Amino acid sequence: MINTSLGYSEYDNAAYNYRYSDMDGATSFIARGAEIAASKGILLVTSAGNSGNKNWKYITTPADAKSVFTVGAVDASKTIAPFSSFGPTADGRVKPDVVGHGQGVYVIDHVSGLPRLANGTSFSAPIIAGAMACFWQAFPAKSSTEIMDAIRNSSDRYANPSDQYGYGIPDFELAFATLSNAKYSKQMFTIFPNPVENILYLAPDTAAAEVTIYSILGEQIWHATLQQNTIDVSKFPAGMYVLQIDIDGRSHVKTWIKK
Template sequence: MRFLTLLIWFLLSALYTKAQGSTAAVQKHLIYFTDKNDSPYTLEQPALYLSAKALERRSKQGIALSVRDLPVNPAYVSGLKAAGVNVLYTSRWFNAAVVQCLPEKLVELQALAFVKGSQQLNRLPANTKKGTQSIDSLKLGSVTFDASYFGPSFHQSNMLGIPELHAAGFQGEGITIAVFDAGFPGVNSISAFSHLYQNGLLKGTYDFVGNKASVYGHSQHGTSVLSTMAAYEPGRIVGTAPKANYYLFRTEDAATEHNIEEVNWLLAAEYADSAGVDVINSSLGYTLFDAPSYSYTYSELNGNTTIITRAADLAAATGMLVVTSAGNEGNKAWRYISAPADADSVLTVGAVDSLAVPALFSSVGPTADQRLKPDVVAMGQQVYVLSSSGALGRSSGTSFSGPIMAGMVACVWQARPKLTNMQLLELVRQLGSNYHNPNNTIGYGIPSYTRLVTGLEEEMAAGISITNPVATAPIVIRMDGKWQQEPALVKLYDASGKLLHSQQLAAQQAVHTLGIKPSRLKKGLYLCQVSTNSKTVTLRFIRL
């Protein structure tokens, strides 16, 4: 109880009192402190501000505590309050506080000896939406399918090898996922989520927009996002990680777009860190904001500039794996990924359709500093999700490919618990269908986890590759010396498992051209099994 009490104090600092008679002149600001000197909190007593699970996560990954982990100096917070301002939150990673005050009061705060600087976080009443964010529209309708374990949601999971993971006993048990979104109405009443409450898997909720515990209102976007991971109603919908632990955090105000929402994300990430979360799923992205908030340019998506991107990298530095949607700007003027998808330590997820063809709306890379993004892709077009009423429907957006991937990542981490978050991120890339030829449309491609659960990870670096993607040029397999020692048999299958082509490959040859023309193949994902007397590997490619 002592930890929980302190955690609430550190993250909320002071209970929010809604300003009476506020005007546009009363705005929110991020006040940066000069240091953390003379604080009662030390690195020698981390249990005062981090949970046992958070400390365990750091210990397992060899991450040392740093001054950044310390809470802000309480004396500085008291100094702000003494100056007559409303302190809403504090951030230990940014060593800052969020305050609400008039412009003349801000000038007074900036003159305080312990204040380093400030940043405006406009949060004004606004009816006109000018910004962009990765919030997707939900199109519902009645759907009838034959009963099976996953129901209509089978294909979006099967594309990533989720059935094999679940069959092997990896459904996310022991892994904790924090979901950052715009609201979760109906989650506490929909039958497909009842197992979260019955089995104690829902570990906590908080609304950082409204400063309250309940998140069961506002946009149903979060409900739909959560359903792709956590829903459990066999025969209708089963998420990719139905047995994981969950925290639900509202950080996005869907009605407006201001920089304060980036700080909400930061605060939620710090909360997640303190509580011992393993994976963060964020189906939110920011580029433009409502005036007078500051909007970003593409040149600022360099992994080091935006508030939310810096927060995402700091979250990764604590050992959490941050999974973020790439954005839905691919067929718009912006085109590129949004923040925090530009962060260098997060897993950025784009979208494909059911045939593994890149979705036109999926945002593309590179980042402004020319790093490859997205990292990987999953099904994000016409995905089966639940609405706030519990109705099953289909929706499109990287907002759904992201959490589908996050659930799978949780299962893989359960299967390989010794991995660090960065090792896990790289493993996901290596498992991609496009690993040997990544690009800024699908990144490393669609990860497949069958080899992981059968203990064949080593084959990802075994020295064999195939042309990927394929358009009109011949399909070529390249082998290193180890593979050249024996003759090999190649079998080409479509995504349904139908054998399309079989061919013998001679030994002592580095390059082999398959005797089937790409023009004979329909667009979609294909599997190419290569076998010798001593080893077998399955390569994947996409026919564009």
Template sequence: MFGYSSVVEDLVIEKLLSSNGEHIPVIITGDGCQCDDLEKCVQDLGGVVKHKLPLINAVAAYIPPVGVRSVARERAVSKVLFDDMVFKLMDIASVTVAADYANEHGLTGKGVTVAVVDSGVYPHSDLTTPTNRIIGFVDFVNKKNTPYDDDGHGTHVAGIVAGNGFASTGKYMGIAPDANIVGVKVLNKDGGGSISDVIAGVQWVVDNKNRYNIKVMTMSLGTKAKSSYREDPLCKAVDSAAAQGITVVVAAGNSGPDTSTINSPAISPNIIAVGACNDRTASNPKNCKIADFSSRGPTPDGIHKPDILAPGVDINSLSNKDNGYRSLSGTSMATPIVAGCAALLYENNPRLTPQETKNLMIKNSVGLGYGPDVEGSGLIDIKRMIDTTNPTPQPRPPQQNPENKNQGSKNFFSIFDGWLWVMVIVLLILII
């Protein structure tokens, strides 16, 4: 019925056939052309460009149904994809997440910035006191200039990464309590957003990574994987970010225990896909159970996923109201735990690459016996990872007290006095 199926995604064709003439949200990728050329093409067809996405050489646009057919005929257009929705990935519950062992070893994420691509970040006191560590904010939903979060999901994620426990006197502390946060709002007040807004957010992170020293990007969101990661626009975006030195950590999804349920962009082999386990009743890490909701692999490309597990059941973190706290569950909560660990690794060694960071986590994980399409390499082990990269605490040099200082002076003058007497004796001998 439609002769351009190799160019136009099936979902676009479905929307086209059921359309009543309304504009269709699409992402148009180009081959051998620039975003400006794609923008002109859209405008010539009566469409409206929403975002220019040079990160993946594409534009997001609203085009009329007849425009879909026309744009598919353009030689420079490689793919027309539906600009589908992405959603936060969570369930609800309660627990404390801390990183005392890492903190005792001098690793707190200080100087490292984590970009939280989510529903925004509320300026909770755990992120702003005694120093405001929300050092950047951009809003692709409502275009506001100051940090806020009308859903609360992004604030909870940011707290797991970098909350310092100020409002709870240290009880609810994140993994990297001295790390900086950049909020990138791409989800609305209901926790949903378009693929193109997410890609625009990733683009912004890449463009501003040097300005804010962004080393890690955490994304507790996703959409159903419909194709190979090589063709998926979200995967193309996060792959570009990883290629430019940003460790990208993504939630695997909450569609378990069914197989082949890993979401996009977690299906990409170039990022860290995080599944969730329940450590609340485990006597030790090896006894942790996989969370039923945690998505399983393999991916459409046959890749084993997730890459790693982290606690994701009953995680207590920041609320977007009154500097309070609340508990949530999901791979959304497991993901920032891994992102916080990445910040610790970058503090310890700023020269790490995203692949080296991923390898360190995988190498130091604890297998739970579920297999690679359920647990990946296993449960992330913060202690083992820190012991590998920074095996012993670095004690501060002891400060000298006044007695020590005086003793040092006495020793100096004692030596000086000894040489003085030798010189006197030599002079006497010469005179005689």
């Protein structure tokens, strides 16, 4: 499995520029190289590009390659990031394939070593790639193509893709149920308000459920068996968190923001 962020479109020397018509998955050297890698069974996940609000506007190569899984960006409220590059490919294929959280995400600053917020499809693509790596481990006999198809098919805009969302936000639980022929049960609980300042409410009644809260960096910071359907988060530092709740032998995950 390979995840890449670098995309090519326009250069300092305009003589080397690509045209939108070149975003056909077969023209650029890197798109052809990506197709060779994919033919060997490698699953390639690449960033769509950050040109959505620039003159270029479109995905950059190798995001145009037919066998590459291309990822755009949304924010925490599932709204498309304005910088996320547009599809389709020059030959009319849907791109990006899906979108992931890429606006207002926490990263580690390469200078200070501390977490900070950043924007880019260079962050949404690795998030999706990590989820796909875990997903593939559950179905090791499946090919990279079957894994990509299952995740596309699970996405919330699969029936009505768009030029910037692609097939939308993937639902890995639905994809898992599809490949395992299991009964699919959409997450029945919700958390509100989100963002939250003091009290986080879980509904419906989740008393006696096991709840774990992680930082966006994956550090466990809180765990309890709920006695009621509220959690006091007033002393949590501001930022984004991941809440995992275990109900009836199944784990469900929600992200939330502390103001």
